[in-house]
Amino acid sequence: MNENYYRKLENRIDWALQQNKLTFQEIVRECKGAYPIDVLQILKSKKYLQEEKQVITYRRSNADYAKEFITEKIDNNPVLCSWYFSIPTCKKTVDLYSWENKRILFLGMPRLFEYFAKNVKNACFTLIDLDCYVVNKLKENYTYNKSHKIIHADINNMNFVFEDSYDFVFLDPPWYMEYYDIWIDQSYKMLNQKGGIIIFPLFQELTRPNAKEQRKYLLSKIRECAKDYLVVSDFIEYEIPTFENSELQNHGVILRNPWKKADLIIANGISDYKYTTKYEITGLDKWHEVDIFNIRIFISINESNRYENVEIRYLTENGAYLRNPSRRNQELKLANMLTSRGQGYIIKSAENLLFILEEIKEKVEKGIDLKSVLDSINMDNLSKEILFEILGGEKC
DSSP states (O other): OOHHHHHHHHHHHHHHHHTTOOBHHHHHHTSTTOOHHHHHHHHHHTTGGGSSSOOBOOOOOSOOOOOOSHHHHSOOOTTTTOOOBOHHHHHHHHTTSOOTTOEEEEESOHHHHHHHHHHOOSOEEEEEESOHHHHHHHHHHHTTSTTEEEEEOOTTSTTOOOOOOBSEEEEOOOSSHHHHHHHHHHHHHHBOTTTOEEEEEEOOTTSSTTHHHHHHHHHHHHHHHOSEEEEEEEEEEBOOOHHHHHHHHHTTOOOSSOOOEEEEEEEESOOSOOOOOOOOOOOOTTEEEEEETTEEEEEEOOGGGBOSSOOEEESBTTBSBOSOSOTTOHHHHHOSEEETTSBEEEESBHHHHHHHHHHHHHHHHTTOOHHHHHHTSOOOHHHHHHHHHHTTOOOO
16 A cells, blocks of 8 residues: 555544544545545554454444445446446435436436436436446336436546537546546536536545645646636545445455445536546446346456356355455456456456356346356366356255
8 A cells, every 4th residue: 555645544543543434434424535444454553453442343234225226226336437327426416406408418327317208207317337237227217207318328438429518517437537538528518508517426535645736736727727616625526336245245344334435526507527547448338248137147258268168167266255356456467358346357258257147147037056056067066066156046
């Protein structure tokens, strides 16, 4: 961990304890975006866990609340960094304005789109999202309303063109500067130029070592091109996605409530936004998806992994679960198979495995026992064990 960053995080933890934040959940929420595992490491190193003021880790309740929204019932997508606003955050967002007769665009925000579609009347909503599975599920339920559009498209493509204009554009890009630059630039083009408003979350100061400087850069650009803007601190909280929740639990961190927060930026009258980022955007078209037992499995196919033999191996000697979902995690650069439950693997023949997964899906959906299906496949025993684990079984 960066030494300067470590010191800042340590100071923030000390501050939280001074404010009588004594549960692990409370401390993490006060740490300005720092990852829970990093917070836990500092608490252990300082022996705060053994002091009189015990830091308590809550265990998730077994009582499962009724899930009202489609986006609550679908596993999250680790390839697209799909963090969704919590339901209370969606409600607060709806309460910000009177949306009647407004045209509103949601970029990469299926949860917020769905909440608006359920709770706001007499307005026109459009969702543009790259998660094909989520888009199709939402289309099945929300396109009955002619004023709603749900579109599968890649806004990261600089040649992306969309003719409609909107009074409001909500956007939630992956939390890296190259994405913010592209998404704000694209949003500006789709705004009603007579006075459109863009609304987006901004990561907090301890999200990563250079987050504070990146926030300053982004806010300075907004200041230059907006008539006015507002920063609302700690307005947003994110539901813990399925992949991150599994990764955290594998490292002994069990949180009963959302931990990740963000500030809300409301920028009015954006004009002449300059796209300046020189970073290359990672292509996502190489990832292919198969869904079995509601578990989403993502396979990356490229020229380097077109072998004949199918072989699945753990990413590290520590097992399948990633340390964290951050794109700074070097494990993610090695993995060419990811799951919606936070697991990462190295595979040899990606194309052949894709065919095998489709075969497994077809057979288990017909009611054939998973163990029997795997036994019938020409694959080494460890690969079969791994697939059995992924799909909800124990080791063979």
